[in-house]
Amino acid sequence: MTAGSEFTMRVWRGDASGGAFQDFRMDVGEGMVVLDVIHRIQAEAAHDLAVRWNCKAGKCGSCSAEVNGKPRLMCMTRMDIFEPGETITIAPVKTFPLIKDLVTNVSFNYEKAKEVPAFKPKAKEADGTRRMYQEEVDRVQEFHKCIECFLCQDVCHVIRDHPENKPAFAGPRLFVRYAALEMHPLDTNDRLGLLKQRAGLGYCNITKCCTEVCPEGIHITDNAIIPLKERVVTEFNDPVVWLLRTVTGRKRKTADGAGS
Amino acid sequence: MATEAARAGQGRSGPRTERRDLWWVLPLTVVIVFSAFIIYTTWAALQDANYYRQPYLSPYYSPCLATHCVHTTIGIFGSWWALSPAILILAFPGGLRLTCYYYRKSYYRSFWLAPPACGVMDARKGYSGETRFPLVWQAIHRWFFWASLVVIAFLWWDVIEAFQFHDGFGIGLGTVIMFANVILLSLYSLSCHSCRYLVGGYLDRFFKAPVRYHMWRVVSRLNARHATYAWISLFSVALTDLYIRLVASGTLHDVRFF
Numbered sequence: 001m002t003a004g005s006e007f008t009m010r011v012w013r014g015d016a017s018g019g020a021f022q023d024f025r026m027d028v029g030e031g032m033v034v035l036d037v038i039h040r041i042q043a044e045a046a047h048d049l050a051v052r053w054n055c056k057a058g059k060c061g062s063c064s065a066e067v068n069g070k071p072r073l074m075c076m077t078r079m080d081i082f083e084p085g086e087t088i089t090i091a092p093v094k095t096f097p098l099i100k101d102l103v104t105n106v107s108f109n110y111e112k113a114k115e116v117p118a119f120k121p122k123a124k125e126a127d128g129t130r131r132m133y134q135e136e137v138d139r140v141q142e143f144h145k146c147i148e149c150f151l152c153q154d155v156c157h158v159i160r161d162h163p164e165n166k167p168a169f170a171g172p173r174l175f176v177r178y179a180a181l182e183m184h185p186l187d188t189n190d191r192l193g194l195l196k197q198r199a200g201l202g203y204c205n206i207t208k209c210c211t212e213v214c215p216e217g218i219h220i221t222d223n224a225i226i227p228l229k230e231r232v233v234t235e236f237n238d239p240v241v242w243l244l245r246t247v248t249g250r251k252r253k254t255a256d257g258a259g260s
Numbered sequence: 261m262a263t264e265a266a267r268a269g270q271g272r273s274g275p276r277t278e279r280r281d282l283w284w285v286l287p288l289t290v291v292i293v294f295s296a297f298i299i300y301t302t303w304a305a306l307q308d309a310n311y312y313r314q315p316y317l318s319p320y321y322s323p324c325l326a327t328h329c330v331h332t333t334i335g336i337f338g339s340w341w342a343l344s345p346a347i348l349i350l351a352f353p354g355g356l357r358l359t360c361y362y363y364r365k366s367y368y369r370s371f372w373l374a375p376p377a378c379g380v381m382d383a384r385k386g387y388s389g390e391t392r393f394p395l396v397w398q399a400i401h402r403w404f405f406w407a408s409l410v411v412i413a414f415l416w417w418d419v420i421e422a423f424q425f426h427d428g429f430g431i432g433l434g435t436v437i438m439f440a441n442v443i444l445l446s447l448y449s450l451s452c453h454s455c456r457y458l459v460g461g462y463l464d465r466f467f468k469a470p471v472r473y474h475m476w477r478v479v480s481r482l483n484a485r486h487a488t489y490a491w492i493s494l495f496s497v498a499l500t501d502l503y504i505r506l507v508a509s510g511t512l513h514d515v516r517f518f
Contacts, residue, residue, distance in 0.1 A: 066278065068280055069279035070279060070379055071378075091274070133466070135473060136464070136466045155378050157374065157381075157382050158387065161381050161382040161387070162386070162387045165387065183464055185464050185465050187464070200389075200391070202390045202396065203387075203389035204389060204390070205364065205365075205368045205389050206364055207365050207368050207369050207375065208365050209375070222453070222483065222484075226453045227461050230402075230457035231457075237396065237399035239400070239403075240403070
């Protein structure tokens with residue numbers, strides 16, 4: 001792309017009652033990202049265009065949108081990946097209720113976060129400390145990179161295409177949170193029963209779209225969801241474990257983590 | 261300007277997708293390749309012929325467990341077993357692939373169309389994922405993994421035997437193909453997500469289990485390429501059978517290196 005190329009930006013305008021795409025012909029300078037162009041539209045053509053943004057550095061997770069149908073951070077999507085003259089569709093994320101234009105209500109994610117049992121550290125050792133080692137922490141560090149842009153939640157077809165599943169499904173962002181706690185070397189809470197039932201881990205069919213769209217490159221499916229699924233299998237669905245428990249009399253955990 | 265209504269309380273409604281790239285190419289390719297593999301494997305398994313030519317045994321028929329096998333590995337099933345001996349064994353590697361996390365991703369996308377691609381709407385209205393029978397029993401994957409290790413141990417034995425020709429030690433093209441195939445099958449099985457969990461992924465405290473931690477790290481590195489191994493080994497196992505089949509039927513002459 002050369003400096004001063006012209007693009008047609010097809011931007012969603014509307015609110016919960018309805019809306020439509022509106023075209024804007026915009027000059028785009030070298031080095032600009034999609035969010036820059038949206039700001040130019042705001043400044044020059046549509047002063048009331050609503051867009052949520054903050055850091056413009058891919059770290060706050062505010063400017064999530066769908067660019068040509070793909071969930072992306074607008075501030076991290078360079079304009080030079082498009083051909084000059086191309087029409088670029090900018091739409092709000094589809095999974096969450098629309099407030100206005102490119103802004104959606106992402107409260108769903110915070111409500112689901114309230115359901116995650118908090119970190120509950122084990123008792124201190126005799127010298128009054130708790131110890132964990134680097135090799136144990138390395139695994140959960142990856143999960144802490146999450147910036148809560150909720151692109152993974154947006155692209156997840158379990159709730160994107162089937163909103164009726166929302167009450168029964170926490171979504172990939174929350175599974176990353178569950179994994180960070182479940183695999184924590186000092187945590188003592190048990191969330192496996194909750195994951196199986198209330199968080200709906202079984203709804204995930206591991207099609208990895210969450211991993212594909214994650215701007216932080218977190219291996220959501222391979223490192224969080226599948227290991228959690230394996231733990232749930234051991235606890236609830238492994239016929240051999242079930243047989244051993246039947247023989248030995250060891251109890252199975254329930255949804256709240258207690259033995260039954 | 262297109263007009264589309266937004267659904268109150270839900271996200272913006274719209275077409276099945278606003279993607280304009282060739283998102284349908286990958287699922288279509290998967291459908292074609294998987295279908296071709298299933299058709300070929302079913303045909304080859306039902307042939308009950310041309311699966312052995314000294315010293316090569318097709319991986320589809322190994323271990324050969326019927327006494328009427330051309331090359332019996334262990335004669336567990338007597339003369340009463342009249343069907344192809346491949347049927348006795350293919351359920352295990354087949355089950356491993358059917359319940360494999362990578363293959364699940366592939367066929368849920370390509371055959372189930374749930375979703376066909378990221379940001380493309382599911383083909384079906386209802387969705388319950390793996391919460392109900394029969395898909396909830398994808399959980400049995402780890403037991404297919406254990407079974408596949410036994411099968412792979414026999415395949416390694418077959419490779420050792422593939423060096424033993426009528427006139428003594430030798431290496432033919434079939435030996436090389438079988439050797440490459442068993443390496444790829446081993447990498448595919450050992451890189452599986454269940455293996456990663458079973459060797460140490462279930463632990464929260466690695467410090468107390470250094471051996472399991474080391475194994476978990478090794479398998480984690482392999483696991484990053486699990487999809488690649490899944491694809492390559494799919495081709496290699498079918499091509500190994502095809503080569504041995506062509507040699508056994510006399511269509512091809514095995515190339516003998518020494």
